[in-house]
Amino acid sequence: MLSVLLSAASQGLLWALVAFGVFITYRILDFADLTTDGTVAFGGATCALLITVGADPLLATFAATVMGCLAGLLTGVLATKARIPAILSGILVQLALYSINLRVMDNKSNLALLRKPTVFRAVADLLGVSNAVSELIVGLFAVVLCGTLLWLFLRTEKGLAIRATGGNPRMIRASGVNTDSTTILALMIANALIGLGGSLLAQQQGYSDVQMGVGAIVIGLASVVIGEVLFGRKSLLRSLIAVALGSIVYRCVIALIMLAPFFNNGDLKILTAAIVGLALWIPRLKRPGGKQKMLYGGRKD
Amino acid sequence: MAEKMLELKGVTLVFQPGTVNEKLALFELFLDVAPGEWVTVIGGNGAGKTTLLNVVSGVCLPQSGRVLLDGEDVTAKKEYQRAKDIGRVFQDPLMGTAPNMTVEENLAMAKIRGEKRSSFRTGVKRADSAAFEEALAGLGLGLETRKKTAVGALSGGQRQALTLLMAALKRPKLLLLDEHTAALDPRTAEKVMEETESIVRKHQLTTLMITHNMRDALRYGDRLIMMERGRIALDISGEEKRQMTVEKLLARFEQESGSRVVNDKLVL
Ligand SMILES: Nc1ncnc2c1ncn2[C@@H]1O[C@H](COP(=O)(O)OP(=O)(O)O)[C@@H](O)[C@H]1O
Ligand SMILES: [Mg+2]
Numbered sequence: 001m002l003s004v005l006l007s008a009a010s011q012g013l014l015w016a017l018v019a020f021g022v023f024i025t026y027r028i029l030d031f032a033d034l035t036t037d038g039t040v041a042f043g044g045a046t047c048a049l050l051i052t053v054g055a056d057p058l059l060a061t062f063a064a065t066v067m068g069c070l071a072g073l074l075t076g077v078l079a080t081k082a083r084i085p086a087i088l089s090g091i092l093v094q095l096a097l098y099s100i101n102l103r104v105m106d107n108k109s110n111l112a113l114l115r116k117p118t119v120f121r122a123v124a125d126l127l128g129v130s131n132a133v134s135e136l137i138v139g140l141f142a143v144v145l146c147g148t149l150l151w152l153f154l155r156t157e158k159g160l161a162i163r164a165t166g167g168n169p170r171m172i173r174a175s176g177v178n179t180d181s182t183t184i185l186a187l188m189i190a191n192a193l194i195g196l197g198g199s200l201l202a203q204q205q206g207y208s209d210v211q212m213g214v215g216a217i218v219i220g221l222a223s224v225v226i227g228e229v230l231f232g233r234k235s236l237l238r239s240l241i242a243v244a245l246g247s248i249v250y251r252c253v254i255a256l257i258m259l260a261p262f263f264n265n266g267d268l269k270i271l272t273a274a275i276v277g278l279a280l281w282i283p284r285l286k287r288p289g290g291k292q293k294m295l296y297g298g299r300k301d
Numbered sequence: 302m303a304e305k306m307l308e309l310k311g312v313t314l315v316f317q318p319g320t321v322n323e324k325l326a327l328f329e330l331f332l333d334v335a336p337g338e339w340v341t342v343i344g345g346n347g348a349g350k351t352t353l354l355n356v357v358s359g360v361c362l363p364q365s366g367r368v369l370l371d372g373e374d375v376t377a378k379k380e381y382q383r384a385k386d387i388g389r390v391f392q393d394p395l396m397g398t399a400p401n402m403t404v405e406e407n408l409a410m411a412k413i414r415g416e417k418r419s420s421f422r423t424g425v426k427r428a429d430s431a432a433f434e435e436a437l438a439g440l441g442l443g444l445e446t447r448k449k450t451a452v453g454a455l456s457g458g459q460r461q462a463l464t465l466l467m468a469a470l471k472r473p474k475l476l477l478l479d480e481h482t483a484a485l486d487p488r489t490a491e492k493v494m495e496e497t498e499s500i501v502r503k504h505q506l507t508t509l510m511i512t513h514n515m516r517d518a519l520r521y522g523d524r525l526i527m528m529e530r531g532r533i534a535l536d537i538s539g540e541e542k543r544q545m546t547v548e549k550l551l552a553r554f555e556q557e558s559g560s561r562v563v564n565d566k567l568v569l
Pocket of ligand 2 (some may be wrong): 350351352
């Protein structure tokens with residue numbers, strides 16, 4: 001039981017990176033970015049390919065992050081320069097990434113990393129700890145590092161402009177910000193985080209799979225809403241911590257449900273959908289007629 | 302500084318040209334505004350007042366004519382490229398602020414309006430804190446103690462007053478106000494108008510203020526223009542403006558628009 005929860009927690013930490021990305025797009029930018037699913041698999045595929053051809057796992061992880069960033073760039077350009085609706089832009093890139101991911105993995109639906117070096121093994125060797133402990137350490141390190149950088153960035157001048165782009169694009173345009181650029185930048189950062197998450201997930205599970213991103217946006221969303229319901233969103237920092245904790249809670253809940261003999265792995269998606277649906281619905285039930293609150297603190301008008 | 306802060310030279314703007322919905326919003330409009338001049342703008346619904354401000358700020362690009370700001374031709378510049386010099390307050394109190402961000406974050410964004418935004422400099426700078434507090438205290442709405450409150454939690458009047466503060470924070474070359482008190486209750490509207498007067502006069506801001514309240518249009522500003530069907534139908538200033546009364550203005554208004562004013566909102 002404890003080991004189940006511990007492994008769920010390290011899964012949750014890695015997925016928290018994806019959740020950060022979803023938080024940026026869905027919450028901060030108010031842009032439902034469906035690139036997410038493709039980007040998780042893209043990060044995994046890029047990383048797995050590079051590791052199998054002998055690249056350093058750290059370099060492979062970094063490359064996956066950059067690739068995620070490029071996927072975000074593409075979605076951003078479609079949505080702003082080509083003026084394609086946000087959802088469709090994401091879907092187009094997600095679809096394209098499916099083919100690209102197959103190409104990256106040499107037209108196979110998965111690419112194994114058996115007995116290959118990974119960042120987890122490297123850290124395990126370095127510190128002389130087990131793989132399970134190493135996963136926790138790496139996950140925690142990545143989440144704290146990315147979360148802190150994200151928090152600092154979102155407080156900078158540029159960060160404020162990005163948040164205002166989601167909150168009131170007209171206003172921030174009138175104060176001299178090119179909202180196309182801020183939208184693109186936010187999508188790049190979000191998908192970089194998601195690509196990073198995908199690459200770490202592939203290394204942790206020992207293979208990358210063309211399907212590994214399916215439902216990732218919903219999982220990320222689940223983490224965001226669970227975190228907000230449980231831990232609040234009074235400030236930006238609080239929200240970021242809530243998202244990370246939400247991701248861990250989500251994994252633990254799923255892991256516990258899976259212990260029941262009735263459920264099998266195929267049921268994961270419907271359980272996730274149910275959790276997200278409920279988590280989005282419950283706050284509305286509590287506030288009759290109330291508008292859904294946007295971001296942290298403020299109201300969506 | 303140029304002799305004229307704003308010049309519109311024969312501006313024509315047609316919405317959806319060549320369709321059944323074609324709508325002439327501005328027609329060969331000329332307007333010169335001197336530095337520090339405060340112009341109030343009145344006119345019936347659809348007269349083109351908002352479109353005039355949109356052309357000045359770059360939200361709408363005219364089919365013909367030129368727009369000069371402080372001597373510089375800005376006709377082809379996009380809204381965000383002109384933002385450095387233009388502060389704007391809209392009718393809707395929700396338009397001018399980002400609800401998801403705090404009072405001080407909103408002010409911080411206005412503080413660097415039109416400037417390049419750094420990915421490394423902190424947005425809310427400690428050095429600005431005292432100045433922000435003082436400016437907020439000047440509004441007399443108690444906002445100075447709520448710097449860390451999300452703007453979405455403020456009332457419409459508070460948001461509008463904050464928007465005004467933000468629009469004037471960088472001493473813009475041009476302040477554009479579009480019925481900015483129309484959505485507020487009378488007492489709050491009064492307060493925001495007084496604040497407008499004090500800010501505009503203190504910093505001698507060149508201002509275009511649309512209002513549908515003729516009394517405000519006469520009481521405030523140095524000059525009054527009335528728009529009708531995309532053109533300026535009346536342009537008075539100085540002694541002529543001081544001598545003008547709501548009744549006389551109303552008569553002119555009815556004469557110009559060819560209809561009786563039934564909407565008592567105009568004279569309130
Ligand atoms: N975006 C737009 N598309 C089409 N027609 C518009 C648009 N904006 C304004 N108009 C039309 O242009 C005319 C002038 O509008 P506007 O400048 O908003 O008038 P005012 O502010 O004086 O009430 C109106 O007839 C209006 O319907
Ligand atoms: Mg108008």
